[in-house]
Amino acid sequence: MKKISNAPETLVTDELQGFVKLHSDKVRLIEGTTCVARRIPKEKGKVKLVIGNGAGHEPAVIGWVGKGMFDLNVVGDVFTAPSGDKIYQGIEAIDDGSPILLMVQNHAGDVLNANYAYSKAKKKGIDIYKVIFYDDIASAPKEFMEDRRGIGGMYFYAKIVGAMAEAGASAEECISMFEAVRDNTRTYGVAFSACTHPATGMEMFGYLKDNDLIEPGMGVHGEGSGNHCVPMPKAAELAEMTGNVLLEDKPYHANDNLLVVVNGAGSTTCMEMNIFYNEFERFLTKKQINVVGGCAGNYLTTQELAGLSVSLCSVNQTMLDLWNAPCCCAILTK
Amino acid sequence: MEELTLASFVKMEEEICDTVISQQEYLCKLDSYVGDGDHGVTAARGFRAVREMLHTQEHKTIAQVLSRSAELLMQTMGGAIGPIFGSIFSGMADVAEGKNVLACSDICAMLRRGLDQAQLTGGAKEGDRTLIDALSPAVRQLEQDVQKGETLPAALKNASQAADQGVENTKQMTARKGRAKFLGEKSKGYQDAGATTLSIVLRAMVDYCAKS
Numbered sequence: 001m002k003k004i005s006n007a008p009e010t011l012v013t014d015e016l017q018g019f020v021k022l023h024s025d026k027v028r029l030i031e032g033t034t035c036v037a038r039r040i041p042k043e044k045g046k047v048k049l050v051i052g053n054g055a056g057h058e059p060a061v062i063g064w065v066g067k068g069m070f071d072l073n074v075v076g077d078v079f080t081a082p083s084g085d086k087i088y089q090g091i092e093a094i095d096d097g098s099p100i101l102l103m104v105q106n107h108a109g110d111v112l113n114a115n116y117a118y119s120k121a122k123k124k125g126i127d128i129y130k131v132i133f134y135d136d137i138a139s140a141p142k143e144f145m146e147d148r149r150g151i152g153g154m155y156f157y158a159k160i161v162g163a164m165a166e167a168g169a170s171a172e173e174c175i176s177m178f179e180a181v182r183d184n185t186r187t188y189g190v191a192f193s194a195c196t197h198p199a200t201g202m203e204m205f206g207y208l209k210d211n212d213l214i215e216p217g218m219g220v221h222g223e224g225s226g227n228h229c230v231p232m233p234k235a236a237e238l239a240e241m242t243g244n245v246l247l248e249d250k251p252y253h254a255n256d257n258l259l260v261v262v263n264g265a266g267s268t269t270c271m272e273m274n275i276f277y278n279e280f281e282r283f284l285t286k287k288q289i290n291v292v293g294g295c296a297g298n299y300l301t302t303q304e305l306a307g308l309s310v311s312l313c314s315v316n317q318t319m320l321d322l323w324n325a326p327c328c329c330a331i332l333t334k
Numbered sequence: 335m336e337e338l339t340l341a342s343f344v345k346m347e348e349e350i351c352d353t354v355i356s357q358q359e360y361l362c363k364l365d366s367y368v369g370d371g372d373h374g375v376t377a378a379r380g381f382r383a384v385r386e387m388l389h390t391q392e393h394k395t396i397a398q399v400l401s402r403s404a405e406l407l408m409q410t411m412g413g414a415i416g417p418i419f420g421s422i423f424s425g426m427a428d429v430a431e432g433k434n435v436l437a438c439s440d441i442c443a444m445l446r447r448g449l450d451q452a453q454l455t456g457g458a459k460e461g462d463r464t465l466i467d468a469l470s471p472a473v474r475q476l477e478q479d480v481q482k483g484e485t486l487p488a489a490l491k492n493a494s495q496a497a498d499q500g501v502e503n504t505k506q507m508t509a510r511k512g513r514a515k516f517l518g519e520k521s522k523g524y525q526d527a528g529a530t531t532l533s534i535v536l537r538a539m540v541d542y543c544a545k546s
Binding site: 078079086113116139199 | 512
């Protein structure tokens with residue numbers, strides 16, 4: 001395996017130390033932990049957004065810690081949710097009596113550990129709330145919406161609810177906005193290549209190596225089956241294929257106002273994402289859907305996996321204003 | 335060996351740790367068929383932390399050893415497997431409270447509580463293709479053998495075989511918990527990595543009791 005590292009055991013700590021050096025104006029590492037917190041805390045009394053997740057998906061979620069987005073990211077080992085105690089320690093370290101909103105991406109480990117941290121914080125008298133995000137339409141049928149995985153659509157709530165909390169909204173208002181964003185969001189992904197686990201050196205998505213196949217509906221941990229592979233289509237076809245699945249699931253209609261996030265899986269080139277975005281915007285316009293905002297980049301990644309996921313969120317003016325509101329974190333400054 | 339004292343219990347747990355750590359690569363390989371292939375790393379990280387604790391700390395009671403183990407497994411493993419292994423050990427600690435020696439019936443009651451706690455934490459039932467599919471038949475077998483008055487080594491051996499059979503059965507199951515559930519039918523054909531780790535733990539207990 002040709003990956004820069006010192007030892008498998010220190011991947012995460014080494015990475016986080018580097019990250020906070022690079023972005024020392026925005027974030028800091030809470031000493032003795034793997035918690036990345038805002039350099040300058042939000043004013044007391046405002047809702048603080050907290051999330052725990054496994055490492056290996058960078059720049060998510062550490063890259064979204066900063067003004068107008070997350071207040072704290074508790075980082076676990078590679079592709080492994082941090083323990084409930086680690087999440088609790090992070091929360092305790094930033095607790096100043098302000099409400100805490102613990103945001104959870106729907107994956108078994110993330111949920112179990114967040115539940116533990118939530119109960120412990122509650123017992124200790126911390127004013128804590130918890131919400132769960134799910135958006136991946138490939139992971140469960142619509143009737144089992146709450147079983148769906150939480151993936152790239154998290155960008156929407158991080159930005160929209162983040163801006164709301166920054167503006168001083170109450171915990172109840174933040175939660176109801178979170179739920180509106182979640183209910184309006186759908187994500188669908190396709191993988192193009194194999195990638196390597198940085199700790200074990202083992203190959204993931206090996207069935208996509210040395211062929212022209214792509215896999216629609218893969219997860220972010222190699223939990224795809226390789227059973228539904230199709231030949232690599234042209235950009236316009238790929239946009240249509242992903243677009244149709246997304247539009248049908250929600251369903252989104254003509255005249256809807258949509259935000260679009262094209263999320264690269266890790267090694268998807270900027271060129272490809274621009275080409276894809278162009279076709280995807282064309283597809284939506286043909287359906288008379290309004291694209292009111294969009295972005296593309298390698299955000300929530302799986303190492304050097306190639307591929308992308310498309311996330312859509314239908315928004316009203318309030319949501320759009322929050323999406324466009326100022327923020328300042330490593331990935332994004334508005 | 336018919337009973338486990340604090341000293342022998344610590345030695346047995348050391349054997350468990352060494353065995354799981356030695357199987358790191360094998361467990362990663364099993365996980366790689368249906369997941370991200372790092373279950374072995376996660377399991378070894380947890381049991382390495384426990385081994386370190388066993389070697390460096392002074393232990394007053396069996397219950398203390400078990401609750402320290404539970405806490406370490408939960409903290410260092412993370413993911414879904416951390417809270418689940420943590421629950422097994424903390425359930426066992428609850429039952430071991432106040433006991434200086436463990437007879438076969440004690441170990442049986444401890445594992446039963448551990449199983450119940452793990453199911454409470456993870457929400458998995460038998461047949462969901464998780465470590466419950468190894469632990470559950472093992473506990474049932476142990477309960478039968480306690481009724482029959484089997485010796486500790488013989489009862490553990492039977493329980494371990496029941497767990498091995500349980501692991502074998504996971505090959506025919508469709509995952510309904512954890513990441514593998516997203517594979518649906520495709521998860522069939524491979525044995526569950528978590529169940530395998532559980533069976534390795536039981537086998538280490540058998541091996542320790544057989545040679546001591």
